[in-house]
Amino acid sequence: xxxxxxxxxxxxxxxxxxxxxxxxxxxxxxxxxxxxxxxxxxxxxxxxxxxxxxxxxxxxxxxxxxxxxxxxxxxxxxxxxxxxxxxxxxxxxxxxxxxxxxxxxxxxxxxxxxxxxxxxxxxxxxxxxxxxxxxxxxxxxxxxxxxxxxxxxxxxxxxxxxxxxxxxxxxxxxxxxxxxxxxxxxxxxxxxxxxxxxxxxxxxxxxxxxxxxxxxxxxxxxxxxxxxxxxxxxxxxxxxxxxxxxxxxxxxxxx
Amino acid sequence: xxxxxxxxxxxxxxxxxxxxxxxxxxxxxxxxxxxxxxxxxxxxxxxxxxxxxxxxxxxxxxxxxx
Numbered sequence: 001x002x003x004x005x006x007x008x009x010x011x012x013x014x015x016x017x018x019x020x021x022x023x024x025x026x027x028x029x030x031x032x033x034x035x036x037x038x039x040x041x042x043x044x045x046x047x048x049x050x051x052x053x054x055x056x057x058x059x060x061x062x063x064x065x066x067x068x069x070x071x072x073x074x075x076x077x078x079x080x081x082x083x084x085x086x087x088x089x090x091x092x093x094x095x096x097x098x099x100x101x102x103x104x105x106x107x108x109x110x111x112x113x114x115x116x117x118x119x120x121x122x123x124x125x126x127x128x129x130x131x132x133x134x135x136x137x138x139x140x141x142x143x144x145x146x147x148x149x150x151x152x153x154x155x156x157x158x159x160x161x162x163x164x165x166x167x168x169x170x171x172x173x174x175x176x177x178x179x180x181x182x183x184x185x186x187x188x189x190x191x192x193x194x195x196x197x198x199x200x201x202x203x204x205x206x207x208x209x210x211x212x213x214x215x216x217x218x219x220x221x222x223x224x225x226x227x228x229x230x231x232x233x234x235x236x237x238x239x240x241x242x243x244x245x246x247x248x249x250x251x252x253x254x255x
Numbered sequence: 256x257x258x259x260x261x262x263x264x265x266x267x268x269x270x271x272x273x274x275x276x277x278x279x280x281x282x283x284x285x286x287x288x289x290x291x292x293x294x295x296x297x298x299x300x301x302x303x304x305x306x307x308x309x310x311x312x313x314x315x316x317x318x319x320x321x
Contacts (some may be wrong), residue, residue: 029319044320047261047313048287054287057317069319086315089295090288157321184321198261206321
C-alpha cells in the first residue's frame with residue numbers, strides 16, 4: 001500500500017519531521033537528520049551577529065530535505081508575515097511554519113493572529129503549516145484560509161509531556177481533511193507512536209531529540225516509533241475493556 | 256553618521272554601501288538577507304544602496320529552530 005504523505009502536492013516519504021534548535025552543534029544536528037531519515041526540517045530566522053563569524057546552518061541540511069522556516073519570535077500576525085517574506089527572500093522556499101506566540105511563560109500560540117497571517121500568506125503562494133492550540137473552529141478557519149496542514153500542539157513547547165491534548169487532536173483528525181501534524185510536547189518515541197496511532201499524519205519533534213543524551217540514536221528511535229504508530233493506525237488499534245478476556249482457551253483441560 | 260543595525264546604533268565616519276558593510280564585517284553575503292528600512296533589499300541592490308543617517312538595517316540568517 002502506498003502510504004506516502006502528500007502536502008500541497010509534495011510527496012514526503014518520512015512522517016517524522018525534525019526541528020533543528022538546541023543541538024550542541026550543526027554537525028550533530030546533521031547526523032540526527034540523517035539517522036532519522038527526516039525529510040522535513042525546520043529552521044528559524046534570526047539577526048546575524050555582525051561582530052563575529054557565523055556558520056551557515058543550511059549547508060548541514062541534506063539536499064533531499066524540505067527546509068521549513070518558522071516564524072518564531074513573532075508576537076502577532078504582522079511580524080509573522082514579515083518573517084515569512086524574509087525567509088522566502090533568503091532562499092528558503094515557500095514552506096513556512098507559522099507560529100505566533102505572545103506568551104513567554106507557556107509559549108502557547110495565538111490562534112486568531114495565526115489565522116490572520118495564514119490568510120495573507122496563502123495568497124502569496126506560501127505552503128503554510130500553522131502551529132495552533134487544537135481547536136476545531138480555528139482549524140476550519142485555517143483550512144478555509146488555505147493552510148496546507150494543521151499543526152496542533154500536544155503540550156507546550158519543550159515540556160516533553162506528551163499528547164496532553166489527545167481528545168482535541170482526535171477531533172481534528174476526524175473532522176479536518178488536511179494533514180494533522182502533532183507539534184510540540186512530544187518527549188519520547190512512545191508519545192510519537194501514540195500520535196500516529198490516533199491517525200496523525202506526521203509529528204514534529206525538536207527538544208526531545210536535541211537535548212537527549214544521544215540525539216543521533218534517539219532521532220532514529222523517533223523515526224521508527226512514527227513508522228510503528230502509523231502501521232498500527234492502519235492495522236486498527238483495539239479498544240481498552242474493563243473486564244478481562246482470556247487469550248488462551250479456559251475450558252477442556254484438567255477439568 | 257548613526258545607523259541602527261540589528262537593533263544597535265552604530266557610528267560610521269564615512270559613507271558606506273550595504274555591500275561594503277557586509278564585506279567589512281566578514282559576513283558571507285550568500286548566507287544572509289538584508290532588510291533596509293523595513294524593505295527586503297535584493298542582493299543586486301546592495302552595492303548601489305548607501306547607508307544614510309538614521310537608516311535601520313536588519314541582517315538576518317537561518318539558525319536552528321523547531
